[in-house]
Amino acid sequence: AVVSTQSTGGKAASKADSVSYQMLARIGWSLALTVQILLCQFGLGGFINSLLSWKGWLVLSRLTYSVYLIHLGLIGLILVQTRHAFFLEPDFEFAIYYLGIVVLSYLAAVVLYVCVEQPVALLESITYRKR
Numbered sequence: 001a002v003v004s005t006q007s008t009g010g011k012a013a014s015k016a017d018s019v020s021y022q023m024l025a026r027i028g029w030s031l032a033l034t035v036q037i038l039l040c041q042f043g044l045g046g047f048i049n050s051l052l053s054w055k056g057w058l059v060l061s062r063l064t065y066s067v068y069l070i071h072l073g074l075i076g077l078i079l080v081q082t083r084h085a086f087f088l089e090p091d092f093e094f095a096i097y098y099l100g101i102v103v104l105s106y107l108a109a110v111v112l113y114v115c116v117e118q119p120v121a122l123l124e125s126i127t128y129r130k131r
Contacts, residue, residue, distance in 0.1 A: 066109035066117070074105055 040049040079086060
């Protein structure tokens, strides 16, 4: 991969620039994330800390594993049911498939959570409650 010509004023990046970028990009990104995590941990994260601490993530986190289990079967089912060849050329069609799979996966995950996970958790809490 070559460094973008936009960041170098339209000129092609030199070999040294390209090698330096490839060598330091991942390290720089991981160090930036580490600093952000530490800032959030000590309460200095600002907007990022409040965004990552949003209570809405709790709902999505409870559904994520179910979505992971469901989505592949759902993709297979949708692709088998299509009546034409599936190409990635029309971006709009791909976006519709993607959004449809995401929405259906989360809806199925909600049903799975309500019908399976929540009753099992309730039974577990009744069975193993402290006396």
